[in-house]
Amino acid sequence: MGPRTIFDKIWDAHIVWQGSTAEPTLLYIDRHYVHEVTSPQAFEGLRKEGRTVRRPDRTVAVMDHNVPTSDRSLPIQDTIAKRQMELLAENCREFGIPLYDLHHPDQGIVHIIGPELGLTQPGMTIVCGDSHTSTHGAFGSLAFGIGTSEVEHVLATQTLWQQKPKTMEVRFIGERPFGVTAKDMILALIGQITTAGATGYVIEYTGDAVKSLSMEERMTLCNMSIEAGARAGLVSPDETTINYLRGRRFAPADDQFDAKAAEWLALASDPGASYDRVVEVDLRRLAPMVTWGTSPGMVSPITATVPNPDEADDADTREAIRYALQYMDLQPGTPLSAIAIDRVFIGSCTNGRLEDLKRAAHVIQGKKVAPGVRAMVVPGSGQVKRQAEALGLDRIFTEAGFEWREPGCSMCLGMNPDILSPGERCASTSNRNFEGRQGRGGRTHLVSPEMAAAAAISGHFVDIREIMENEEVPS
Ligand SMILES: CC(C)[C@H](C(=O)O)[C@@H](O)C(=O)O
Ligand code: SF4
Secondary structure, eight states: OOOOOHHHHHHHHTEEEEOSTTSOEEEEOSEEEEETTTSHHHHHHHHHHTOOOSOGGGEEEEOOSSOOSSOTTSOOOOHHHHHHHHHHHHHHHHHTOOEEOTTOTTOBOHHHHHHHTTOOOTTOEEEESSGGGGGGGGGSOEEEEOOHHHHHHHHHHSEEEEOOOEEEEEEEESOOOTTOOHHHHHHHHHHHHOTTTTTTEEEEEESHHHHTSOHHHHHHHHHGGGGGTOSEEEOOOOHHHHHHHTTOTTSOOHHHHHHHHHHHHHTSOOTTOOOSEEEEEEGGGOOOEEEOSSSTTSEEETTSBOOOGGGSSSHHHHHHHHHHHHHHTOOTTOBGGGOBOSEEEEOHHHHOSHHHHHHHHHHHTTOOOOTTOEEEEOOSBHHHHHHHHHTTHHHHHHHHTOEEOOSSSGGGTTSSSOOOOTTOEEEEOSSOOOTTTTSTTOEEEEOOHHHHHHHHHHSBOOOHHHHHTTOOOOO
16 A cells, blocks of 8 residues: 555545445544434434434534633523523433533533543544544544434444545745744635535645644644535544644543554554645735735735725625625725724634633733724633633733633624623624624624734734734643
């Protein structure tokens, strides 16, 4: 056998049944994450057929999407949210699935708690009824979102039918300049290849700049693979991966860890392995990014201006930009740094980890949120929240005028009371800026945590490199 990619290795190791290459393959699933929004019908289906859950021990459930992020001792007002949470609790009880519920100390966003608890490991196939399951690819696992009928299939059989995707190498060239984060890297990629650019592919991120990213940053990168259209995104495991996992609650025990770690390292793509497509992104030319439109691909460096639709290459793009600018209430030619904001949201599975909060706090420290701006921090999990509090980050944020809230998806998609009012403009560390995503009529600009923090204190977007004047941002 010639050199193989990590994708090929994981895929081949999980084949249960395979016919001709035109047919889907039946894959074994190692880990199944479940949340309250996409699981009710799946459990209902099992019940109707009189089936059980094949491997409750490989299944983990969590409430995250519509949990309140304010005082949790109060009754939940939203009846749909309340019902979905009750149903998940009932289903987990009936089918014997471990559940991180609203009051569990380690509750949080599914894509944050899986890695944090050591449930996500290299070489695994991981699925969840959620598109940002790609986050877990940061560990060198094959992780992707599935639909509710597939959730039912995995619950019942621990397997899944999949058409084999193609492979794409996204190679980051050069060193990451000061002020350019993993969020900027992925936004730049999507800007370059468009939101459909990786459709049908599993991306592997490579290059020295990727190797030098922390696990948290790799998760940010892989998280938004789906916004480039990819089926999944992953990074080959290395020492950073191993060091992150050692000692985690559900990671292999100490006496087995080193043997396991050696297996994981061997999963990395072999030198000379080939991909169906290779895309290069030149890091040396990147700047902190800000989206100005209604899809993550509508993005530019902070040093740029709002684009003029008339200058776009084709009629469709012209129309799309015109429409987006109308929704976003932006004029072509306006410097991105002149766009004033009303709200700031720091959180989500893209940027709601401890490292993200540390970086934002570093920018905020000793400063105040600009008058008229409402800013909130929503830690990605209970663990993130406790660790941040132990470091005093909550005080840095609250003294600056930020709200410090309970963990969950929150204003990333506004399935709970955390929403924008119509017309409000938000600097958000989340991953989607679709129309109405954060509340009807709300306007979302995607940025890194540092850029969101800088916007909070300035009242408008600002180049983080000016604010930090080349001082080192801690990791
Ligand atoms: C609710 C869920 C199905 C959805 C997803 O799949 O991504 C959500 O997490 C999102 O980010 O839009
Ligand atoms: S934080 Fe946002 S993107 Fe992530 S799972 Fe929740 S809703 Fe989806």
